[in-house]
Amino acid sequence: MNWFLIVVVIVVTILVAIANLYVLINFQHPEDRNQAWFPKIIVISGLTIASGAILLLPLDVANRASCDASVSLSACETTLPMDEIWYSIYIITLVYVAILIPFTTFWYESDFDATLSQKLYNSLFWVVMSAIFVSLVLFLCWYYTGYADFSITSVKSGMMLLSQFDTLQGVHSCIRANPYPDGSNTYSPTDFSGGTSSPSLSGDACDSGSSEAITKSWTLDVSFPAYVAALTSFVGWFLFAPYAGIGMAANPIDAVTRFIQRPRKTIGKSEYDRSAQQIAIKTLEIHEKVKAVRNEERSNGRSRKIRSELKNLSMELEDIEDEERELQKLYPRGENRATSWTFTVWGYWWSLFYGILAFILSITWILHVGLYILAKNPVHPFLNSMFEALDSVFNLFGTAMFAIYCFYLISCVVKGNEKLGLKFLFVFNAYRMKLGATTMTGLLFNTGLIMLCSMAVAQFCSRAFASYAKDTSAIKMLSVNADHLQNIGVMFRKDVFPAIFVAFSCASMVFYFVFKGYFGWFTKQTLGRLNKAELKRRGQRIQAAMGRLKIRRKDGERSIPGTSGSA
Numbered sequence: 001m002n003w004f005l006i007v008v009v010i011v012v013t014i015l016v017a018i019a020n021l022y023v024l025i026n027f028q029h030p031e032d033r034n035q036a037w038f039p040k041i042i043v044i045s046g047l048t049i050a051s052g053a054i055l056l057l058p059l060d061v062a063n064r065a066s067c068d069a070s071v072s073l074s075a076c077e078t079t080l081p082m083d084e085i086w087y088s089i090y091i092i093t094l095v096y097v098a099i100l101i102p103f104t105t106f107w108y109e110s111d112f113d114a115t116l117s118q119k120l121y122n123s124l125f126w127v128v129m130s131a132i133f134v135s136l137v138l139f140l141c142w143y144y145t146g147y148a149d150f151s152i153t154s155v156k157s158g159m160m161l162l163s164q165f166d167t168l169q170g171v172h173s174c175i176r177a178n179p180y181p182d183g184s185n186t187y188s189p190t191d192f193s194g195g196t197s198s199p200s201l202s203g204d205a206c207d208s209g210s211s212e213a214i215t216k217s218w219t220l221d222v223s224f225p226a227y228v229a230a231l232t233s234f235v236g237w238f239l240f241a242p243y244a245g246i247g248m249a250a251n252p253i254d255a256v257t258r259f260i261q262r263p264r265k266t267i268g269k270s271e272y273d274r275s276a277q278q279i280a281i282k283t284l285e286i287h288e289k290v291k292a293v294r295n296e297e298r299s300n301g302r303s304r305k306i307r308s309e310l311k312n313l314s315m316e317l318e319d320i321e322d323e324e325r326e327l328q329k330l331y332p333r334g335e336n337r338a339t340s341w342t343f344t345v346w347g348y349w350w351s352l353f354y355g356i357l358a359f360i361l362s363i364t365w366i367l368h369v370g371l372y373i374l375a376k377n378p379v380h381p382f383l384n385s386m387f388e389a390l391d392s393v394f395n396l397f398g399t400a401m402f403a404i405y406c407f408y409l410i411s412c413v414v415k416g417n418e419k420l421g422l423k424f425l426f427v428f429n430a431y432r433m434k435l436g437a438t439t440m441t442g443l444l445f446n447t448g449l450i451m452l453c454s455m456a457v458a459q460f461c462s463r464a465f466a467s468y469a470k471d472t473s474a475i476k477m478l479s480v481n482a483d484h485l486q487n488i489g490v491m492f493r494k495d496v497f498p499a500i501f502v503a504f505s506c507a508s509m510v511f512y513f514v515f516k517g518y519f520g521w522f523t524k525q526t527l528g529r530l531n532k533a534e535l536k537r538r539g540q541r542i543q544a545a546m547g548r549l550k551i552r553r554k555d556g557e558r559s560i561p562g563t564s565g566s567a
Contacts, residue, residue, distance in 0.1 A: 005062060009059065012055060016052070016055070017044060027435060027436070028040075028440070028443065029437055039105075039107075042100055046448070049089065049093060050093070050453075052089060053090075053451075054403075054406045054409075054457055056086060057406055057461050057462065057465075057469065058400070058403040059080075060469065060474045061402065061469050064079070065395065066079055086473055086474065090225065097448045097451055097452060102126065104444055106123040138231065142227045145487050146221065146222045146227045146485075147222060148222050148481060149486060152217075153216075154215070154216055155206050156206065157206035158175035227485075229481075231488070233458070233478065234482075236452040237497040239456070240456035240497075241456075243420065244409050244412040244416060245412075245416070247411065247414070247415035248508065252356070255358060256352060258348065258351045259348050262348040263330050266331060272327065282320050286313055286316055293309050293310055318434075325435075368383045368464060369464065369498050370502065374502065384467035402465065402468065409457045410457060417446060433446055459478045459479070462478040463479055464498075
């Protein structure tokens with residue numbers, strides 16, 4: 001047993017769990033602090049399992065390298081049982097996505113006044129129904145389509161005696177195979193007594209590239225765990241391709257933009273109060289608009305126009321929340337104000353460093369997919385060669401870089417979800433990840449999303465780095481078996497999903513650089529040239545809103561947060 005790899009696995013698992021705890025603390029909504037412990041355990045463990053599914057790839061490579069290349073894995077006594085570990089990860093992921101996460105979500109969303117038995121009954125009812133449905137779908141799909149088709153080219157050749165070798169030098173025809181007359185599958189040595197003109201020399205049946213070679217199709221049963229792994233990857237690709245494609249562009253651009261637009265210094269209390277008052281006025285205006293839309297909804301019903309207006313108002317409210325958080329950074333309070341501002345400045349510089357690194361990773365990923373996967377014949381191994389070169393320096397350098405490239409795809413998925421939500425499904429825009437404002441339901445949903453996408457990431461990386469990860473369990477299970485499955489295998493063989501991924505990446509880069517960059521700048525310049533009459537009308541509207549605010553305060557109807565020094 002390779003104890004070094006076991007220690008590495010334990011240490012990395014602990015570090016990943018700590019990192020996921022940090023993610024939970026930073027993304028959770030303030031209302032969920034110091035409560036909802038069971039959902040938080042599910043989120044941390046689910047994210048750790050998703051990370052483990054990706055880290056299994058470099059572990060698989062390191063595990064294969066622990067034995068000499070001439071020794072088969074089955075005969076090597078220092079390797080880990082990677083086949084069993086891979087199957088376990090996929091089964092556990094399916095249990096989380098189909099059972100544990102839905103159960104926890106229903107439990108968390110139950111009425112606050114419901115008893116323990118009522119919460120348990122309601123949660124179990126829906127989870128059991130979904131588990132039965134998923135189990136039936138998986139079993140029926142596996143029973144009817146759980147087969148892999150392999151095409152095999154059959155070549156045949158006769159045999160010759162060594163004493164006849166000199167006579168047949170320079171002859172390029174195949175040796176005719178002479179089966180025994182008894183009809184058995186054995187062949188007798190070919191008679192070359194007639195020399196090179198013997199009729200025993202004929203055709204190209206021994207050449208797999210000739211038209212005389214026979215191609216046969218073999219159909220083999222696929223084990224249920226292997227089929228679950230392939231089907232889970234197939235489903236995960238529909239989420240991974242758009243989210244990771246958008247994240248490829250959004251990750252570097254957002255990080256660098258955040259640094260460019262960083263504040264250069266803190267503000268004083270008077271400026272803070274003035275900004276907080278403006279935020280309060282905007283909040284009041286949105287509240288009045290929401291009331292008007294709700295009144296119209298009660299009168300005329302929920303039309304498409306009303307849904308669009310409510311959606312726009314919700315986005316405006318999110319922008320105000322972001323503005324309020326940025327304002328808090330500009331005016332640090334408390335005894336450690338200098339320390340707080342120092343950490344804020346370091347955060348912006350880290351954003352620049354991450355943006356540059358993300359830009360390099362995104363460009364090299366897209367180039368690698370184009371050169372190695374989408375090309376009919378791979379043009380260049382590209383990243384595979386880089387990993388092998390790093391391994392030649394130190395055995396774990398290439399493995400570590402391999403893990404970084406795989407892990408970056410998950411960060412792109414998170415960024416894509418932050419940007420897109422569920423808008424690409426044309427259903428609704430919900431459960432977007434947002435720093436300091438993601439509800440526990442949203443965290444549970446995104447944990448399931450990331451776990452599904454991690455399966456697609458594992459399959460994608462095994463395909464993209466097939467040269468570097470050759471002879472591993474991942475290649476056998478995620479590439480060979482998946483590529484030859486009936487029905488869905490054609491999507492993997494034709495590289496349909498990587499093409500969609502690259503299309504989303506390129507389209508997102510064009511969108512961010514051209515539309516968000518140039519046209520966004522053009523819009524700001526246009527707004528900066530508003531005439532004085534428009535500015536005067538805006539000032540009158542603000543004064544009117546301030547008047548309404550003062551009247552409401554005077555009458556004791558409401559107090560608006562942020563007008564007395566905090567926003």
